[in-house]
Amino acid sequence: MKTPNMIDAKKRHQNKIEYTKYNIDLGNFGEGKKFFVRTYGCQMNEHDSEKIRGMLLSAGFIPCDDIMDADVIILNTCAIRENAHDKVFGFLGVLKHIKQSKDIIIGICGCMAQEEVVINEILNKYKQVDFVCGTHNLDNLLTILKEKIDTNKRQIEVLSYEGDVVENIPVLRESPYSAWVDIIYGCDKFCTYCIVPYTRGMQRSRKHEEIVNEVKELVNKGYKEVTLLGQNVNAYGKDIYDNYTLANLLSDVADTGIERxxxxxxxPWDFTDEMVDVIASRDNVMPYIHLPLQSGSNKILKLMNRRYTKEEYLKLYHQIRDKVKDSSITTDIIVGFPGETEEDFQETLDVVNECKFDGAFTFAFSPRENTPAAKMTDVVSEEIKMDRLHRLNEVVNKYSNEANQKLLNKTVKCLVTSLSEKDKNKVCGYTENMKLVNIVGDKSLIGKIVNVKITDTKSFSLDGEYVD
Ligand code: SF4
Structure with a gap:
């Protein structure tokens, strides 16, 4: 049994990163068995779940959509907020009941698996969990699962170190049109509220040749869109190259001919002028940037260890807006961070009023155990947090609506990705600016980039019709 250790997880030994290739072949031990994976959290986790599915498929397991059909159920978890924890523990309660009537194997992967407190809780209270596999040894999933099947003993294997880079892990991608591609793992920023540098390890860039080759393969398979993924993609290359950054990578990946x-x-701290220039100059680099602000108060930004000031953020924001034609910028904002006064909050509102973001993910601060912010004493009451969140959302939604209304009656390009869940006479797609559009049209449009006339706008989506 290997359990997580948050002190080890924080250590950084620059020379220890290893680049290896996935080479696990345990035969078809999953033949005849079905699996179900539930994902919580960010796109990194979504993509990790694609790897989990790919590895299971390579061992003969078959995916299923109904949890009641599954022999193996894996929860790929998120640790970023308290409610993500609660959802996982709630679902484990449901699985406990299923397990009483059926022989199933339950596994936990993802960021929660890297947290000491969580693993201790699982060991003591959640006996229905059969195995735990950490983020750093996800490539060892099949070995852990097979050991559980062969010995019928609980398996806990979580490593707490800076992590390695493992190439060629099998992937079962969700979409045949739009793909995620990892470019950098982990994070070294240590924002004081964030658990990611502990659960995901040191920032580790993939070699650029591996990334470009992966995208070339996707282009050959007919993929239209690729999203380069990382907790902080703008730090790409800093750990392994003297002179190759995200700007170079964007340019090289754009050269593969991928359409989006x-x-x-x-x-924001790692965003360079060269990156802005590449986004502005390449037609297939989409003019959509998610640029987390977190707070508009320099005092709070410092307490968060964000490494930029409000003025620096605004300078970058306007630089992007000025140079990148028809750009959309979205953001993340936390309210109620320890020490945040009404004046600090007003400064955040001022920045939002200046930037008029296309959208924002807004959160009330929730302390994550073992992070510096969790030990800060000048806490903001829940009532004040909720009040500020409500006021912030009103302003954010107003600008989001305004940005959407500007598109009314315009014709935009959409990558159609699926049938609409609500109306089977419609399909869904995303504009270049990452706005969701429900489009009157049939499933023959799926997988294509088509012209769509916007006929109505809402706060979080648009309606449109296909224009031939
Ligand atoms: S940049 Fe900050 S918020 Fe983002 S993953 Fe790293 S530590 Fe967390």
Whole structure:
């Protein structure tokens, strides 16, 4: 049994990163068995779940959509907020009942698996969990699962170190049109509220040749869109190259001919002029940037260890707006961080009023155990947090609506990705600016980039009709 250790998880030994290739072949031990994977959290986790599915498929397991059909159920978890924890523990309660009537194997992967407190809780209270596999040894999933099947003993294997880079892990991608591609793992920013540098390890870039080759393969398979993924993609290359950055990578990946290229998530501190220039100059790099602000108060930004000031953020924001034609910028904002006064909150509102973001993910601060912010004493009451969140959302939604209304009666390009869940006479797609559009049209449009006339706008989506 290997359990997580948050002190080890924080250590950084620059020379220890290893680049290896996935080479696990345990035969078809999953033949005749079905699996179900439930994902919580960010796009990194969504993509990790694609790897989990790919590895299971390579061992003969078959995916299923109904949890009641599954022999193996894996929860790929998120640790970023308290409610993500609660959802996982709630679902484990449901699985306990299923397990009483059926022989199933339950596994936990993802960021929660890297947290000491969580694993201790699982060991003591959630006996229905059969195995836990951490983020750093996800490539060892099949070995852990087979050991559980062969020995019928609980398996806990979580490593707490800076992590390695493992190439060629089998992937079962969800979409045949739009793909995620990892470019950097982990994070070294240590924002004081964030658990990611502990659960995902040190920032580790993939070699650029591997990334470009992966995208070339996707282009050959007919993929239209690629999103380059990382907790902080703007730090790409800093750990392994002297002179090759995200700007170079964007340019090289754009050269593969992929029709749409995106990247997420950006830390303003690492965003360079060269990156802005590449986004502005390449037609297939989409003009959509998610640029987390977190707070508009310099005092709070410092307490958060964000490494930029409000003025620096605004300078970058306007630089992007000025240079990148028809750009959309969205953001993340936390309210109620310890020490945040009404004046600090007003400064956040001022920045939102200046930037008029296309959209924002807004959160009330929730302390994550073992992070510096969790030990800060000047806490904001829940009542004040909720009040500020409500006021912030009103302003954010107003600008989001305004940005959407500007598109009314315009014709935009959409990548159609699926049938609409609500109306089977419609399909869904995304504009270049990452706006969701419900389009009157049939399933023959799926997988194509088509012209769509916007006929109505809502706060979080648009309606449109296909224009031949
Ligand atoms: S940049 Fe900050 S918020 Fe983002 S993953 Fe790293 S530590 Fe967390």
């Amino acid at each position: 290229l995106r990247f997420v998530t950006s830390h």
